[in-house]
Amino acid sequence: MPNLLNLNCRDATALMSQEQARKLGLGERLALRLRVLICTGCNNFRRQMVVVRNAARRLGRGDAPRAPATASARNAAPASAAAWRRATPSAGAPA
Numbered sequence: 001m002p003n004l005l006n007l008n009c010r011d012a013t014a015l016m017s018q019e020q021a022r023k024l025g026l027g028e029r030l031a032l033r034l035r036v037l038i039c040t041g042c043n044n045f046r047r048q049m050v051v052v053r054n055a056a057r058r059l060g061r062g063d064a065p066r067a068p069a070t071a072s073a074r075n076a077a078p079a080s081a082a083a084w085r086r087a088t089p090s091a092g093a094p095a
Contacts, residue, residue, distance in 0.1 A: 007035045012042045016049055 007015075012035040015028055024032065036043045 005031070007031045009035075009039060009042055012036070012039070013045055016042075016046055020049075020053070 003011075012032055015024060015032050018024065019032075036046050
């Protein structure tokens with residue numbers, strides 16, 4: 001158990017991770033809140049965790065935003081094996 005009166009960045013990030021799996025106690029929540037207020041690194045980590053968690057939830061629901069198709073992505077590879085066979089010159093045919 002980390003010393004809640006002297007919480008360092010490592011202990012704070014561990015508590016932030018644990019916070020995803022369980023409800024933190026009052027002392028843990030207060031120590032973590034204080035640490036996030038005084039440490040920009042811990043504050044950044046907490047905000048990044050929120051972004052990643054929300055993205056994972058959207059991805060799990062299947063409603064993640066899709067990147068627009070670019071011309072290079074459309075021309076990069078055929079969509080199916082049949083399209084690939086049509087696009088390549090007689091692979092395996094005698095020359």
